[in-house]
Amino acid sequence: MSSGRKEIQRARMWRYFLDAATEVIEKEGINHVTIRKIAEKAGYTSSTAYNYFRDLSHLKFFAAMRFTKGYTDELPVYLEKGKNTVEKWLYSWECFCRHSFEQPKIYSVIFMDNLGSVPEELLDDYYKIYRDDLIGLPEQIKLIIMEHSFSKRSALYIENAVDEGLIEKKDIDFIADTTLMIWKGMMNTVMNQRRKYTTEEAIKRTLYYVYESVIRVVNPDKREEIEFLPGRKIED
Missing domain, CATH: 1.10.10.60 (Homeodomain-like)
Known part of the structure; x- marks a missing residue:
């Protein structure tokens, strides 16, 4: 053959x-x-x-990917809400949080479970079979989706904020890694029912922590340019 x-x-x-x-x-x-x-x-x-x-974890990974199409379909819409790279990146977090906390077990399989192999290779295999899932997406968004490592995905997109004078290059990895840990921590809390958060509460708290982490490294002279209402406050 x-x-x-x-x-x-x-x-x-x-x-x-x-x-x-x-x-x-x-x-x-x-x-x-x-x-x-x-x-x-x-x-x-x-x-x-x-x-x-190769094993059950791989089959579950590929099957779970099918349930993320709502996220990839909505991502361009959320990005359009932002006027600069930091705002767009924060709105992309809102999109991701809304979909991931509505389907925590699905997103945990993709982004948190031990797959026993390189996730990037698995994701590449998936999109070789399901090319239609990428049709119509802007090239920059394709790169974000294809880059499985969360911190790398974040750094890949937010790099443009350096050219805009919003953040310094040295802060890119800090922002990417910190926000990833915030999401993973809340996802773990929700899945293990350590706190009785509703889905909406989990989303709001995660976005608040993400926003607060990012705004601290934004150029003080440009902080007023970051208008991201979903992360501005939190209910105790």
Whole structure:
């Protein structure tokens, strides 16, 4: 079989298994996804599934990716709300928080679980099969989505704020890493029910902490240019 035909066969089999996984997630939740259950629903054996997915974590990762299309579809709309790079970046955080806290188990699988391999490679494989998910997105947003590492994604986008005189280059990694830790901390708190936050409370608190972390390193002379209302206050 030629390499081209093998790739077509691989894409076809992926779709069979991921269609089955998607159905299980929609009906039972991602915690109920098993290789055996997915293989049986797709009409194949577990051993066949392992020919295309290394283990259950990989199958769950790819299946979960299907549930992020709402986020990628809305991201350009949120970015348009900002007048400068810092505002756009903060609005992108609002978009991400709204989708991730509404589907915490899905986003935890993608961004927090141990996958046992390089996430960037998995994400690249996903978009080779599902190219349509990227159609229509601006090139800059494609880069953000394809860069799996959260801190790298943040740094990649917010770099333009240096040219705008809003922040200094030395602060980029601090902002990217700090805001990632804020989101992960709140996501862990929500999933483990350490505090009884509603989804909206979790979103608001995360955006407040993200905003406060960022505004501290923004050029004092330009802070008034950052108008991001969702992160301005928090209810105790």
